[in-house]
Amino acid sequence: MHYFLGVLSRTGLMQWSLFECLFVMGKVTGFKEFDRKTEAYRPVDLRIKDYGEIFTTHHDVAHIQEQGARCMDCGVPFCQSENGCPVDNLIPEWNDLIYHNKWQEALIRLHKTNNFPEFTGRVCPAPCEGSCVLGMNNPAVTIKNIEQAIVDKGFKEGWIQPYQVKHRTGKKVAVIGSGPAGLAAADELNKCGHSVVVFERDDRIGGLLMYGIPNMKLDKDVVERRVNLLKSSGVEFITNVDVGKDLTTAQLQKDFNVLIFTTGATQARDLPVDNRDAHGIHLAMEYLTKNTKSLLDVGHADNSQLSAKGKDVIVIGGGDTGTDCIGTALRQGAKSIVNFELMGKPPVERAESNPWPLWPLIYRLDYGHSEAVEVFGQDPRQYHLMTKSFIKGADGKVVGLSTINVDFKEGQLIEIKGSEKTWDAQLILLSMGFVSPEHYLSNDANITLGERGNYQADYGKYATSQKGIFTAGDCRRGQSLVVWAINEGRGVADQVNRYLETFASL
Template identity: 60%
Template structure:
């Protein structure tokens, strides 16, 4: 694939982000314009590696045909590249912007050299396809007469809706928020995924026949039993929206918020211009502490800087990752290494240092006499392995420290889906409170009701949500029609026919 000697001739060069000192002044996307010659050169680095681990189980969850479209880009055949990309991925503009790229972590070239810039190439293919007018509405040629309700409009629900609509079913997507998109709309800031980019895909789906209904909270505004009566099948794709809390002393202080409260309010007011009637959470002029070191924590850092915070600090409980793979983290596993994301880069440019502080355990929120947050008390911890090989955390004596803070954002992940919907349905849940349904089948204990995405598997990636949405659509089509031509992950349309 690509140029046979390309991996020896060309170094890895990512498409650069906009300069931090410039981009912190707006909510526009952080990316710069794609340069064709640069991308062709990077596509040339894709080796004819025999077994492309990038699209294997350790690489891409939706089995993108990565070597094929790398080769097509190298040979300047962009329209064919988007056709190959769309065979496995309904929304490459979402994954090309938000996915951490496990495909790059398992790239064969990555054994000895920096991997191919797969994510950049994917994003460039779909952006060019939109610009050239190659992506247009394609309504199904006929309808089956079957109706499907999808609860939740995040990436899993949207992927399922797109697939089922193309199969000819009448699809209605219910969303409790005021806009469609779920995590894509309110969980991921505009800097990483422009809401205009999201909306153009939603507009295409609407033109193809998908019905979107916002402001409808299934289980509260509409009873689940009514959906079962009105539709031939129901898919629950409502995400894992129950945030992990930090119930330490002083938790009732005014000024502590979950990350999604903060990010959602920011997108609604700063991007969409909604009036929040005083519920906007501002970091302006405040010392901000973000607890949690994942992507959401980074988004909170970047958003706080755009608000004009006085300072921002990021608490991470675990040790600082190594610069390169550790001995217990071999290829093709996801490389657990030190990375600098966009928010860290921006904080360094603004305040002169990386905001992350490692091996910190939060002990107490500090509040004043009026109950307002004024700081947090932490302690340093050490991690050691016990006799069984498990990790043990020990507090370091004398390492207590107080940090000033008027705003603390909890970005420690999610525990699972909210429980009012499964309770209203009599739906079985697993030990982690997720909706009980086997991967690949997606059937719950209730006839005609399916579950997919984070509400079934737990908090995960956008690309895994697309995997689940596509798989659930296939299972629903098979349930409704007795056979299906919808592909499972790893298949393309020409190889997908299955029957009961």
């Protein structure tokens, strides 16, 4: 019987997961017996004194197994479907495996769909949990926490080793940009036997994983550990080369069969109101990058970071970037922190228009917000606020800004008269998202742009308007998430591999 089902599985007539769920099932009543409980972050009063990760890596195995046992192994696991995990992680399978104490098998399953679970296990907002079937009438399974525990254990036990490429095809691929999309593409193509070189304009590899997402959310040793694994597996990395400036695409095309642009959406949205030129107003990315670079280079000994110490800080714009600015400003010793949001405060529970299994648009306290609550006694977010102008002192430094309250009626933004207010601030951080990739590389390569200024290529195809140039990640889809960058990196690798097998010759 097992043999028969195995044959069905291999011939694709039956999914492996279905095969397994017929024979293996975690604790049938687990979801009734155990409450959802994620592992606690490090205590706020300790963690804001350093840039160490907020997460624990000392996982309580019994606890994680109990949480895995809450998975119902439901017939249609929405957690790994369209609204759930973008890399289609085989979530019920690894939940079941860890429940049965089969951690190494769980790790193998996890790596089948996700090149870098140690990144997503830390920074992913976990859309999987928003669509977990248990979440219909109970708190969802702690999927993200379990993912992190599996991969952390994998590294601890030495189960994650460089990939040994058995055969080289002689085909060469240049990946431009070393964020998660570029790294995933490089990993996959290297495993196919192609020779991959990743070009990065920064001095360190990782894209926003390195300079963007701060240390406390993703320790840079975690990024470098994976980059070293890729190096040992045969991927070559070249830093401090800005393609389109230091090196043209035409030059690269002489040496490589295919180019893949994974340059991210690095063109930040600005706020061109009065006195924007005042000193002390910075784009969030400049602020976060300088802080991380100085931390990694010399432990902040050179004071080259933009410091919030003793200052009233205003962060304009929310999202992950806004939260990271709050967390960083707190660690630098800000006097006060306020975070402006244009939109209103989200509801505590899902609205009727936002049912399961959609991503829940609800009020959340992210790590930076909880830290601010503990230090200043309140959530730093202020809603329905629009900045009208910055206020500049005689010495050219910013001293504050003025705002007006706004509302939205039928999609139109309305200013509420009489609600004008001024705020003190000596450091203002602009965190209003990203518009598109920068365009010097696309100009140099003469590739077509989409309406929003992203490199144009269809999802699933990833081919630009120029033969032999592919693209993936934020520069193609717009500002997104690490897990989507990994999805696109894997997807572009698949397309490039097909292209190389069919067309390319040097």
